[in-house]
Amino acid sequence: xxxxxxxxxxxxxxxxxxxxxxxxxxxxxxxxxxxxxxxxxxxxxxxxxxxxxxxxxxxxxxxxxxxxxxxxxxxxxxxxxxxxxxxxxxxxxxxxxxxxxxxxxxxxxxxxxxxxxxxxxxxxxxxxxxxxxxxxxxxxxxxxxxxxx
Amino acid sequence: xxxxxxxxxxxxxxxxxxxxxxxxxxxxxxxxxxxxxxxxxxxxxxxxxxxxxxxxxxxxxxxxxxxxxxxxxxxxxxxxxxxxxxxxxxxxxxxxxxxxxxxxxxxxxxxxxxxxxxxxxxxxxxxxxxxxxxxxxxxxxxxxxxxxx
DNA sequence: GTTTTTTACATAGCACGCTATATTAACAAG
DNA sequence: CTTGTTAATATAGCGTGCTATGTAAAAAAC
Numbered sequence: 001x002x003x004x005x006x007x008x009x010x011x012x013x014x015x016x017x018x019x020x021x022x023x024x025x026x027x028x029x030x031x032x033x034x035x036x037x038x039x040x041x042x043x044x045x046x047x048x049x050x051x052x053x054x055x056x057x058x059x060x061x062x063x064x065x066x067x068x069x070x071x072x073x074x075x076x077x078x079x080x081x082x083x084x085x086x087x088x089x090x091x092x093x094x095x096x097x098x099x100x101x102x103x104x105x106x107x108x109x110x111x112x113x114x115x116x117x118x119x120x121x122x123x124x125x126x127x128x129x130x131x132x133x134x135x136x137x138x139x140x141x142x143x144x145x146x147x148x149x
Numbered sequence: 150x151x152x153x154x155x156x157x158x159x160x161x162x163x164x165x166x167x168x169x170x171x172x173x174x175x176x177x178x179x180x181x182x183x184x185x186x187x188x189x190x191x192x193x194x195x196x197x198x199x200x201x202x203x204x205x206x207x208x209x210x211x212x213x214x215x216x217x218x219x220x221x222x223x224x225x226x227x228x229x230x231x232x233x234x235x236x237x238x239x240x241x242x243x244x245x246x247x248x249x250x251x252x253x254x255x256x257x258x259x260x261x262x263x264x265x266x267x268x269x270x271x272x273x274x275x276x277x278x279x280x281x282x283x284x285x286x287x288x289x290x291x292x293x294x295x296x297x298x
Numbered sequence: 299g300t301t302t303t304t305t306a307c308a309t310a311g312c313a314c315g316c317t318a319t320a321t322t323a324a325c326a327a328g
Numbered sequence: 329c330t331t332g333t334t335a336a337t338a339t340a341g342c343g344t345g346c347t348a349t350g351t352a353a354a355a356a357a358c
Contacts, residue, residue: 003256005191009263009275010169012282014188015209017166018315019289020159025316025343036344039163042154053306060164065345067308072343089306089353107152114158116292117285125281126158132278133161136266140168143265167345174313174346185314202336214315216338221313238323238336302357309350316343325334 009136020117027109031102036069037078038106041095044079045103049092051084060141158285169266176258180251185218186227187255190244193228194252198241200233209290 005011024035033041043058044050050058056066070093073079078099084090118126154160173184182190192207193199199207205215219242222228227248233239267275 002195003191003259005188006283007279008259009266009279009282010173010259011188012279012286013162013166013169014184016282016286016289017162018209019286019293020162021344022316023289023293024159034343035163039154039160042152046151051306060167061344062346063307064309064347067306069344071308084306087306087354091307110152110157110159117158117289119288119292120284121281128277129281129285130156130158130161132270132274132281133158133165134155135269136278137161137165137168139268140165140172140266143268144168144172171346183313200336210314211316212337213317213339217314220338233336236324236336240337300358302355304353304355306353307351310348311346313346314344317341319338319340321336321338323334323336325332327332328330 016117020113023113023116024110027113028106031105031109032076033078033102033106034072036065037073037076038110040066040069040073041078041099041103041106044093044095044099048095051090051092053090055093165266169262172262172265173259176262177255180254180258181225182227182251182255183221185214186222186225187259189215189218189222190227190248190252190255193242193244193248197244200239200241202239204242 021035024038028035028038039059040055043055052063052066052070055070056063059066061069070079070081073093074081077096079093079095081091081093084092118129121129170184173187177184177187188208189204192204201212201215201219204219205212208215210218219228219230222242223230226245228242228244230240230242233241267278270278
């Protein structure tokens with residue numbers, strides 16, 4: 001009858017996410033980079049000049065969260081924000097040379113942390129794990145969508 | 150070569166954890182309860198009168214994190230803190246009647262959120278998922294331990 | 299063409315995680 | 329018994345997430 005935390009997907013997910021974040025943070029902190037900034041850079045490395053709106057859609061965070069992350073990233077010299085040429089409300093985020101320079105080191109750090117986390121899993125188990133996570137994410141997103149009506 | 154976020158266990162974990170936290174938050178907010186407070190109550194429902202040190206060990210959070218959570222929980226009337234009878238440095242956290250009263254509603258909310266998240270998984274897949282998460286958590290904890298030396 | 303609504307962004311305020319540091323009590327050494 | 333160290337808690341400061349609200353530009357309605 002007692003709620004067993006070790007049987008709760010949410011509890012385990014929370015714990016796992018904190019361990020991931022701590023490990024990543026430790027690895028990228030020497031670069032002067034923070035986890036959410038790294039996550040945002042992943043998108044900009046893939047496509048530069050995105051607007052705040054585009055970024056928050058791709059990363060699935062709230063608008064205010066992205067606004068704050070972008071402000072810190074501009075402060076720390078990872079991006080510059082310039083007004084959008086066709087839309088007076090929007091701003092585009094552009095990578096600085098410093099941000100392009102740190103790409104390899106940062107993705108290596110993330111790869112290393114993933115490697116540590118998955119050490120005890122076989123290749124097949126790793127694939128299963130990613131698949132299950134994607135399906136769980138999808139289920140919650142769908143449900144959120146339903147809730148919105 | 151490009152870092153693929155949908156292939157990164159850490160990225161997916163972070164996303165999944167945010168969805169879990171948002172869902173749980175929405176469900177327990179009517180009770181006046183926040184996620185970390187719920188997590189802490191899980192321990193105290195199981196064993197009342199724990200010290201801050203015992204709680205942070207069981208929940209694997211930093212001491213300062215637990216100190217702040219306990220302060221908010223006392224402020225919100227979930228616990229009272231009294232000096233430990235045998236150790237002048239320590240305090241014990243004791244549940245209020247209000248905290249005992251909310252137990253069923255809160256665990257039901259957590260169960261419901263887990264249910265939504267796992268809708269698309271079979272019983273066997275759910276078991277596999279929990280098992281994989283436990284092993285990933287374990288791997289990162291072991292590695293952290295090694296790092297500490 | 300003016301008015302209304304929607305959209306993009308900013309800001310305030312809070313929870314919760316972290317590191318780093320201070321404080322005080324307990325314990326160990328001498 | 330005094331001194332030095334360890335252990336339990338508190339506090340400051342910050343990043344990242346959230347909700348709620350404000351503002352200005354764009355788009356839609358009329």
